[in-house]
Amino acid sequence: MNKDILGQDVVAKIKNELKTKDYGELKPKLAVLRVGSRSSDLAYEASLKRIFNPLNINVEVTALPKEINQADFDQAFNKINQDSTNSGILLLSPIPQHLNLKHAMETIDPKKDVDCFGSENTLRIYVDQEKGFLPCTAEAVLKILSYQNVDLRGKDVVIVGFGFVIGRPLSLLLVEAGCTVTVCHVDTVDLAEKCRRAEIIVSATGVPHLIKQDFISNDTIVVDVGINVGVDGEIYGDVDYDDVYKKVKSITPVPGGVGTVTTYVLAEHVVNSFEGR
CATH class of the missing domain: 3.40.50.10860 (Leucine Dehydrogenase, chain A, domain 1)
Structure with a gap:
């Protein structure tokens, strides 16, 4: 069974819609x-x-x-x-x-x-205003979960990483969607135990291979936002992909997962701005 959530699959609809536009x-x-x-x-x-x-x-x-x-x-x-x-x-x-x-x-x-x-x-996110653009990566995570047909209401979510760009806005957006959100970071005590309670894990720490199999419960959805360059020049995520793959319900690979969706969300925002000028 293929458990990968591929970015190209998630953005296929966005890509097709943008390709057909004629701007003159x-x-x-x-x-x-x-x-x-x-x-x-x-x-x-x-x-x-x-x-x-x-x-x-x-x-x-x-x-x-x-x-x-x-x-x-x-x-x-x-x-x-x-x-x-x-x-x-x-x-x-x-x-x-x-x-x-x-x-x-x-x-x-x-x-x-x-x-x-x-x-x-940024303020509009905190006061729950619908106007304005969301951070592209945070919106990409929401699109990935939507693509998986995840009913977010009532879901237990752990976000590892509380950065200004991803973790903080995403935590608010998921709470607004009805999730129970726990925000952790690399220094959180018993991080693995907290992650095991989650139905969805989103990691955005910039620490390669932080999330191991013992962080995962059966049927967990894992969204890996991390992009880290190893000493070998290869790109790695926050999640030890090979270690957790056999246990997760689904997972975004790195590369080819969240980053791809983020880029097309950015394209969608640029077009929306152009059309709303």
Whole structure:
């Protein structure tokens, strides 16, 4: 029995819908802001272009030197934010430590904030407003569970990781969906025991192979959000895939799982922003 939840299967409907759209001369455009030239950022840019171009979505990258000062960084962000041809803005992170995101978070146009980076869209999650975009990865997790026909109401969910981008917003969204959510982290005492109580485990810690078979109960759905580069250059998730596979009900592989869905959710957000302009 194949237990893999493949990202391409989850996003097939989104992909087909986006491919059939005809925008005319003016197409949706994602503005990507990169500081420095980390190999992971460059690889992600290439991946975005490879996926977005067949969907008739333009990707325009603004690359800034890693030693840029705060004033010049804020000015570059303002230029992108004020460009009416940009449907969405994506800031690649982390940025150098000498820079802060306060200005960008407070001023980003919420209609272009396609990954829920800014203060306004983030606040909407906390006050349960339907307007604005959800964080792409958190929404990807919800789409994966929907694809599995999971009735979330009443489900016991453990989220391992309480980061600003994934764990925190996802915990709120799952509570709103009727789940009983336990939020843990890598220093949680008896983490394995807490995970064994869950019907659904979502891990987003950035610690490769943290989740082992003894964390899993029979028929658990495991969503692995972790993307970690090993010393061998291979990509690994937070979950020890080979160890848990025989026991889980279903699992998202890494790569080819959550990351794929996240990218298509981002594309969907860019198009929605373009069409709602």
